[in-house]
Amino acid sequence: NAGVTQTPKFRVLKTGQSMTLLCAQDMNHEYMYWYRQDPGMGLRLIHYSVGEGTTAKGEVPDGYNVSRLKKQNFLLGLESAAPSQTSVYFCASSYWVSGRAMYNEQFFGPGTRLTVL
Amino acid sequence: AQSVTQLGSHVSVSEGALVLLRCNYSSSVPPYLFWYVQYPNQGLQLLLKYTSAATLVKGINGFEAEFKKSETSFHLTKPSAHMSDAAEYFCAVSRGVNDMRFGAGTRLTVKP
Numbered sequence: 001n002a003g004v005t006q007t008p009k010f011r012v013l014k015t016g017q018s019m020t021l022l023c024a025q026d027m028n029h030e031y032m033y034w035y036r037q038d039p040g041m042g043l044r045l046i047h048y049s050v051g052e053g054t055t056a057k058g059e060v061p062d063g064y065n066v067s068r069l070k071k072q073n074f075l076l077g078l079e080s081a082a083p084s085q086t087s088v089y090f091c092a093s094s095y096w097v098s099g100r101a102m103y104n105e106q107f108f109g110p111g112t113r114l115t116v117l
Numbered sequence: 118a119q120s121v122t123q124l125g126s127h128v129s130v131s132e133g134a135l136v137l138l139r140c141n142y143s144s145s146v147p148p149y150l151f152w153y154v155q156y157p158n159q160g161l162q163l164l165l166k167y168t169s170a171a172t173l174v175k176g177i178n179g180f181e182a183e184f185k186k187s188e189t190s191f192h193l194t195k196p197s198a199h200m201s202d203a204a205e206y207f208c209a210v211s212r213g214v215n216d217m218r219f220g221a222g223t224r225l226t227v228k229p
Binding site for chain 2 (some may be wrong): 004033040041042043044045048050056058090092097104105106107108109110111
């Protein structure tokens, strides 16, 4: 199993350009997430999906859009990139553990380093 | 609302010394707690998790953490640091599908 993969690994954009980051998972997980990681701020949730065809906003959704057309894929789009979107982006997928304990355990991709000039 | 505070953005220890990384949480209900490790230029990898079973949790690479409800803490320890432990460590708290909250991270340096 490849786990969670992300494409591309690195990208440099100019202000105003658009791009799409692709996340794929082969673990048949229902839930998928996009985070951004900035120095001293940990990971912050951008958008997430609880199943194919569904998406929802996270903590910092402005300037981003997402789509989950297939269960295994979760796309993150930047329509008009801004320097404030320079960051490392991580995708994660998870399954829900139910029973005596109920929680989700997330599995992360290797990240995409994006620089917006 | 729930949140996580990691005390100390940088911790430096000598090889063979005790590693202690601190994490305190705030949650209105009993939480589920996680420690993740991030090696340079890689994604996050789960070290261990607390899911309301045993309060002392053992993870990979010799790490363990103890859940202390009275102190709202979930500190990560390892008896003897190894050079390969140098990485960034994140504490996280979760109560549902969309509410995983991460601390700011602690960068561990191991000196020879």
